[in-house]
Amino acid sequence: MSQARDHHHGHRLKHAHARRPDPASWAASLDESRCGAYIAVVVTVLTTSLVALLVCIGDAGLSWLPLLAVGPALAAATCRPRSVLGIGFLAVALGAVLAARTGEPAREQAVTLSALVAVTLASGLASLLRGRRERVLAAVRSVAETAQNALLKPVPATVGPFQVAVRYSAAAAEARIGGDLYALVPTPYGVRLIVGDVRGKGLPAVGTTALVLGVFREAAYDEPDLLDVVERIERSLARNLGPDDFVTAVVAGYPQPGRMEVVNCGHAPPLLVSHSNVTAVEPTHPAPPLGLRALVGRRPSLQVLPFSDGDQLLLYTDGVTEARDGMRAFYPLAERVARHACAEPSRTVAALHDELLEHVGGRLHDDAALVLLRKPTAADTAAASAVAAGPGTGA
Template sequence: MGKLIATWNRIPAHRLAGPGPAAARPSGTWPRTALTLPFVGMALVICLDYLSTLEVTVEPALTAVPALAAIVSRRVWYPILTGLLAEGAAFAMATYNGVLGDSVHSATVLAIALVTAISWVSATLRVRQDQALADAQLVAEIARRVLLRSVPDRVGSVRAAVHYAAAAAHARIGGDLYEVVNTRHGVRAVVGDVRGKGLNAVETAAVVLGAFREAAHQEPALDRVAGWLAVSLDRALHENDHPGVEEEFVTLVLIGVAPDGAAEIVNCGHPAPLLLRADGQVRALELADTVPPIGVLDPELVAPPVQRVPFEPGDRVLLFTDGVIEARDRAGRFYPLAERLPGCAAGSPVEVLDRLHEDVVRHVGRQLGDDAAMLLLEYRPAVPGETQLPHQNVRLAHQ
């Protein structure tokens, strides 16, 4: 609980107080110029009635004014204001046309009052729903900061950046997981994908991340780290009576980078990382023998092979989840990550991931249908006298 409160206190005040005047317009809202539409509609009805040579009155059209106000504005008083003005216009038009005592005028007045009341109720309910959604998003943001911590620009001998996009609308976190830690064994990182979505996937991701943060420091061998994660996952699923425990598993890839550039990779059923050499060559770090995800085998049987790759300064390795490579365009073609990576490789790790995400979205042409996480590590030994950058290189994509 103390960690959750501390995370809450680190959230900028503008996130807690809501968007200010300079903030971007929330999704689904109308521009300010749209607030004039009810008055424009009212003026058109009055002009049409004044210029019409027919004996048919257009006074009933004023009932659309408060309804339009409820559509273009999130202020609960706006439909009432426009409704009162529409009532005044109705009386003025009836007086001008000499139909003040006719049934059509009485029916119009009652209809405007009824539509105004309905519009006010609709605006009130929408404001409450927006507030509930904002509260839920704030809680999700807090949970994301606790579970998926920000990644510093530099961790030990590597520069790092993360880009995460949750598939669920308005979500901040899903079933994908990542972490980078600096240990006495070197820099260690994990990227994984929990089977399924929703709260169960988030719970499973929390178990795996908690176990990794401990095992990465304690276990000198990277394959033993994978075994530790398998034991922790199995224990958590059975102790908590997790639904569908027999079908729960997590694909993940572990990587360790020593200060001298010697890298170790352990893959448990996850897409192979991509190695981008400083000269621009791309190679998938695939293993000859495939290993199932953790949760499939009994924990004592989890002993994945360790792949060793020497890194040179400037070499980069991209770890990602299947939400990236399984993103399809309208013709059903998968996103060719290995082909597109060299064209997006210019700049810092953050810029590379931003460019890749934009390219994936262009390829798909719509919101991604699955969670997508990317972690980019660049082997760059620290130069004597170099200071660590203070900002956090993590990007959360709003889809």
Template sequence: MLKTRLGDSKGRSRTVLSSLPFIAVGLVAVTDLLAGPRLGFLPLLTLGPTFASVSGSVRRTFAVGGLSLMVSLPLAYYSEVLFTPQNNLVLATLVAVTGASALASHLRIRRERELADVRLVAEAAQRVLLRPVPRRADDLRIALSYTSAAAEAQIGGDLYEVVSTMHGVRLLIGDVQGKGLGAVETAAWVLGAFREAAYDEPDLAAVGERVEHSLMRHLGGEKFVTAVIGEVHEDEISLLNFGHPAPLIIRRDGDVVEAEPEIECPPLGLVALGDGGVKPYRFPFTDGDQILLYTDGVIEARDRSGSFYPLLERAGLLTAADPQAALDELRSDLISHVGGPLGDDAAMLFIRRHPA
């Protein structure tokens, strides 16, 4: 529904932009006729090719410029200024502005194509990095939601992963500082380090330390990545929280618990600045329990009045028998709360423990 509304809005915008050059030429012509010979509005006909260069092609810009020239001749004859020095200057201005507008249109189209190529490459890289998570792992059922911050696919820094290892099911969700290709590159480092360490390291704290050491070799300055790394055990879940929003644990009876860490740990890339080191903390996680991991794009989503999305209150929506359907319902509620495109990418990883 949101995509349909956005598509309709874009279609209306394109229609208005394509009509604007002709509207401008028509308004100038009518105004000049009503004003009479005393006031000359002919120089304003340059608005036609100028507006055409904003969204039209080079050919369209030349066509609108030609139309402006054709309209100026009868108007100049009506005002009895045809072929006067003043009118010749107006005609020369129209020709010059049309040529400049056509050049601007050509440069705009070339830049748009270059940007589209770069975006396609980055989106392809992001799709390779953020591969689909398994829907089942041991006695867990897993659902994923990723909502872009705009109608077009924007390149963000949200990342996620779920892997089944000999040490248990391990999971990751994170948010890279910044956007664009730099964020995708940093996400690649985090995901690569996690996927390798998750299989090799028997201890969850060692997984976090290994990701941190790998990231320290890559990041520079004060860049960082907030993340939660988890490991599901027989009847509990261990978590490492690196400056990330606390996951929500939804008990079988409906109670919601914020899985806050016992000791605050700085984000990845800044762990050395903390005092407590990397220490996992545990919560019971038995049959029927659920856990929702998410990025800050969810809880920082605002409605038109500026109110944040009340995720803790809306966690009760996660009741559908199918975890993916439950998460889709929560995502729909999030988008309805905002009433338009999100201000930041929003990723959610939802895990439900089913009886064997």
């Protein structure tokens, strides 16, 4: 169903993911392979039985025997070469027995059986080539997953003063890599984060993603002003991107208590959740995406939002808001955020992600990223401290 890749928390888990494939994905692949093999066997048995029945009770001679080739031909799509050859030669043996019962001339019997043998050998070769392609694809997926883990590093559940939850799903499930990006880092100037969407998909987008994230992580530590962070990304992209390439992004920072800064460069507006109200943070002065400023000549502006205890900020990519259901209706993100917002960002993001997949019927057609920050209240902090202290510490 889902091609979702959940970026789990923790350094150890990150390296575990880089070393081996996702067990759930591997199990799903194994189940599909077994299911396909079972179907091939069942269809082969039914076809063989039907042909045998028609030859025995009918008077059509050898005309039904070519249907025995259905078995090895179907098995080639799901079974290993050895199984394909076994099914094929069983079909040939049965064909020889049935052909002898028809009393047809030996020449015609030989032609029919030769055709069955040829189909069996061709099906075995097709199965062998399919297996090689699957192994190559598995290697590509492993490399892509490693690259994705290196670029989109897992985000801990707590960063600075914030509770954080992240969920990312790549539409290109076969490669497990997409064009969305995010990063969240603590700096001397407060927590800073970026969520963006690179034009394009696959390997060309990986280079741009690596460039943006590398420049952001470096500039976030060096530049006191958030606009200067954005300016450094813009200069780097202007030197390295093609004329038709760009990146939409929202860069945010929390320089001091109660103050959230947001710079929007052609990206979907973040959603601010405050006192159960959900508000889209539309840019006061819209700016072009990163990499296109030279064509427009308009600089982005800095928005300052009040951000109190209990407030939440959701950043996302257009793969979320542009997801459509069977009736072509868009996913109503703001409405669903209001429904699912709670004191645990991980629960909120998980509920949104599950509803998003349900909305599109289980398969996304574009990459989708959700990054949710929440400023805990004093009561949340006290409760967390009590849980960490454990029972009996006050004795």
